[in-house]
Amino acid sequence: MPRVLLIEDDPSVREGVELGLRRRGHEVRAAATGEAGLAAMAEFRPDLLLLDLMLPGMNGVQVCRQVRDHSQLPIIMLTARGDDFDVVIGLEAGADDYIVKPARPEVIEARIRAVLRRIDDSGSGRPAIEVYGELTVDRVGLTVTKAGRRLALAPSELKLLLHLSGAPEQVFSRQQLLEHVWEHTFHADARLVDACVARLRGKIEDEVGSPRYVQTLRGFGYRFGPL
Amino acid sequence: MRRARTRRRAAAVAFAAVVPLLGGCGIQETDAIEAGGPASFQAFFDRNQEILLFFRSPDGGLSPVIRTPPDSSVFDGYVEGAGEENTDDTAEPIPTEKAVLALLGGPAKEDRAAGLSTSLPAALPGGSVKVELLPGGRVATLLPFFLEGLDTTALRQLTCTIAYSQDAEGQVVVELTGQDGVSRSGTCGLAPNSTGSTGNTPEETETRARPTPPATTG
């Protein structure tokens, strides 16, 4: 069972979520502040970070950036406000997914499992390592290098790239990507896709303004290539 | 719509107000307008030498003419009462009887030339006229013909001639009595300011009450 680090300032939420997840067999460490959470990270070595955005002192977005500086730990934001602005900021800071409070433990767990799930490529019959231009994608080792240099991709970024490059030049609508990469329902927030694409482009493209690898088809969605 | 009508009405009112003020341009005709009194000219009338006779003007009015009796003795025989007093050299006015007889003599040639005529019957030869002064400025005159049948002009001719003969201003009441006993009385009223009225009609009253004996004839 995955180890979950929960950073949440409100005691009842913290306690409730911790209780709910632990009942489902997760090992949960809860922290009340961003500083305490970051401090616990080295020692607890979590598989996933559940991060409240509204924190006293160091806020969730700052914690998120700091984690991303040295780690590709999967991060799911907890947001109390449905405020779109927060969601966008959090996603840009590197979060892989978000959950709007209040949420039942099964919803939280489903999201955790989705983020942690590896893309099952076994049936594709593809070679493990493919080269697209300067990009080298290792589907088994789950590493991506560009011009020989390894790229640090967050889980959602990696899964998106693997999904898109698994069928080059095929157009995926954002709804499809949400369903396959994020395992969301068809109608979930398409900005998850857009934010993730933007982050991915920042890492793999030479020029973000005119992307080669992840291209936009206005009105339809995204596709990988053609190069 | 309504406003336009109001404006039209206002314009019409303004127009109607301005136009009569201008009153037409140039010189307009007028009615006959009275302007002062009559012109009084010099007629050189001398009561002592001349008499005023009133004849009928073509327009129906009376016109006075000045007559110098050519010879007062012509009528002397018929004059009674005042005859002796009348001499050429005295300042006495010419007797009324003479004036009446001159009137009855009809318009002279120059009178007729001016279109004057008389409504009186021609003087009967030998007819006499009797004039009697009554108290209260009244003059009674007995005439040698019938009054019945005479028209108003004729009566006025007589009345005015007698009145102006008796009085320089003609302010006497004249009583006329004819041979038929018919009697009329009145004043002349020709002078502009003699009576309030501007009419030329003498006041007349008719008295037939007393039967007058037939005038004595000579």
Next chain:
Amino acid sequence: MSGGERSRVRVFGLRTRLLFAFLLVAAVSAGTTAALTYREARTAVLKTAQDTAVTSFREQVQLTGFSLPVRGEGLEDVLRDLARKSKPHPWVVFAEYGSLRASSGENPVSTVITPELRSAARANPRGAFERVVKDGVPYLTIAMPTVFKTSPDSVLPSGLVLYAVMRMTDEQITIDALLMAARDGALPGLAVALIPGLLAARSVLRPVRELRQAARSMGSGRLDTRIVVRGSDELADLARTFNESTGQLERSVRELREAEERARRFASDVSHELRTPLAGMLAVTEVLDEDADGLDADTARAVRLVSAETGKLAVLVEDLMEISRFDARAAELNADEVDVAEAIRNTLQNRHWTDDRVRTELPDGIRARLDPRRFDVVIANLVGNALKHGDAPVTVRLRTEAGAPGSPVLLITEVADSGPGLQPAVLPHIFDRFYKADAARTRSAGSGLGLAITLENVKLHGGTIHAGNRPEGGAVFAVEIPLHVEGAGG
């Protein structure tokens, strides 16, 4: 300046009327003054001439002697003598006596003298005059009846009437000159009056124009519009009143807005504050549900009740939050181009409405720019509502309809049920918040905000929603959203 339509000079506009009034007043006063002056001057000119003529004629006659009866011979000499002394202008003297007619001129009888003048002179021995215009030439005709003295104090009409006929050509020239002067004075007066008229009209119209602009500005929502008050006339009063009224209006509107804003923020804050404890509660409902089986019966019922109501409360708070965002205009449309039929099928599938309770008529190939999440809410709410309050089967029908030329094609989604339909009294309130169609039903499974949220979502798409009954029975909700198909929409 305003548009061409308005700036066009109006034929019977205020400006025209003001100008007209000014000109009218100026015309009346100038005309009246000119006319009165003219009349007075004309009267004076004529009176002088007439009086001079009448007086001098009388004087001349009085210096003349006539015999009575007047004799025809020598009369013309006397008349010519009188004519020589004419004043102020040459006149012709006529004499009438009995049937005698004589004159100083060629004709013994004048054609100018009127019967009225004759009869006036005959009827009344007084002098008289009459102005006559004959063939365009004005004449002054004077009738002078004559009297003579019978005594120093008494006069007697002689029957002789003398007439003088005098041309008034000089007077006519003078009077024509007067008329010219009056006209030349009045017309420039009118022209000069036009300038203050224009200025006054402008000064009146400028505040009116400002007022109009200010009123329009107010109408477009700028309640802080004020007018600069100039002077102290009625228009300034009007401007001041306008400013006071707009001030009060602005205050009232601001108070209303503030009250509304407070109420809205309160609802938002309340639901927001409810979320955090709910988040904690909702996280542990599972624990309660799982462990309830091990408790004694009453405690288990109580625990399950708390758990179930916590879930409903969470839905209610979620809907309240959503409505609050609409009220605060914070709701955003995250539009994406989607296959509408696919979107609806997904909605039904996610809600497990895949059995024969819900029938669909969804033609393929209709793509529209929609917010998938909001459209999902719309369809889910309508279908859920139909299943809850109407009877199965519920039909979801999708079609497009070309509107009037120039207006966009409409995407029409109809959700019809097979129930008894909606009461007419219910229809106007069907989209109201917390409106319960059935007063007896105290609480439904929904929050009571479902249709209100649906309406807001449709409006956010620029669309409309109608509720009604089908002729064959059953309620129908029709959502019409303008279909924006963009060639390269993002």
